[in-house]
Amino acid sequence: MSILSGRLAFRPRPNDVYLASYARSGTTWLQMIVYQLTTDGSMDFTHITEPIPYFERALSVGRDLNKLPSPRLFKTHFRYKKLPKGPYKRIYIARNGKDVLVSCYYFFRAHSPFKGSFDQFFKNFMVGNVQSGSWFRHVAEWSAHAADTNVLFIRYEDLVNHFERTVNRIAEFLNVPLSPEIYARIAERCSFTFMKQHEEKFGFLQEVLIEFGFTGEDFIRKGKSGSGKEHLSPEQEAMFDRAASTVIMPPPLEAPARTARA
Numbered sequence: 001m002s003i004l005s006g007r008l009a010f011r012p013r014p015n016d017v018y019l020a021s022y023a024r025s026g027t028t029w030l031q032m033i034v035y036q037l038t039t040d041g042s043m044d045f046t047h048i049t050e051p052i053p054y055f056e057r058a059l060s061v062g063r064d065l066n067k068l069p070s071p072r073l074f075k076t077h078f079r080y081k082k083l084p085k086g087p088y089k090r091i092y093i094a095r096n097g098k099d100v101l102v103s104c105y106y107f108f109r110a111h112s113p114f115k116g117s118f119d120q121f122f123k124n125f126m127v128g129n130v131q132s133g134s135w136f137r138h139v140a141e142w143s144a145h146a147a148d149t150n151v152l153f154i155r156y157e158d159l160v161n162h163f164e165r166t167v168n169r170i171a172e173f174l175n176v177p178l179s180p181e182i183y184a185r186i187a188e189r190c191s192f193t194f195m196k197q198h199e200e201k202f203g204f205l206q207e208v209l210i211e212f213g214f215t216g217e218d219f220i221r222k223g224k225s226g227s228g229k230e231h232l233s234p235e236q237e238a239m240f241d242r243a244a245s246t247v248i249m250p251p252p253l254e255a256p257a258r259t260a261r262a
Ligand code: A3P
Pocket: 021, 022, 023, 024, 025, 026, 027, 028, 029, 099, 102, 103, 104, 190, 191, 192, 193, 195
């Protein structure tokens, strides 16, 4: 499925919430804060992309987002104008651009075919010639909407330096109560240490696998002959045999002939 057909199938709801950013700006941190704020905080998910899907990838692989219960939360790296138009709340997290650049460099070296030098990456980043496009344009476009009533603009540095205040702003914006108990849980579970300990629930590769619907079931599966016969219906078997009748394979080995004992 293309992203276009994914978009056509997607039905926006007024209470959808988008958590938006340029890559490597603290999106996953924000996802976890909002997840902890709006649920009972259970860590019973394989990856954070299950409760809070990565919008554009989910659309492009045909994940059925219409099945999710309301209110839906989405992570996105889309530019402002690429998101569905409407009253939906959006929280944008921005980060110091030079820190983003460095974080992107390490990320793309590890997760993309790019294996060039930092100097090369710097030049590419400056002209927006990287997977995530121009950081300058992304942040400028979102900043232009920072005062919109349905946009909350926060910074990674706000979370680092004023965590409680920033979590309060997010809770107010989303109209969700923030008791001291819930705040304590958020502070604990959204700490770098806690998230690092549970990295498999936040990492890139696991996210890709889940969004593509890969289950990671056994690669070394059964190691027996005969699954074909067990699984195919008689019609499927007949169809298969007809198609295979044109394939000439060398015969399988015969059982060794028994040598008569003297
Ligand atoms: P660094 O590479 O600078 O360490 P994103 O989720 O948008 O891809 O952003 C990733 C960046 O956020 C990484 O930055 C990552 O370490 C940082 N990050 C993730 N969880 C964090 C947390 N709980 N506290 C502080 N930084 C966090």
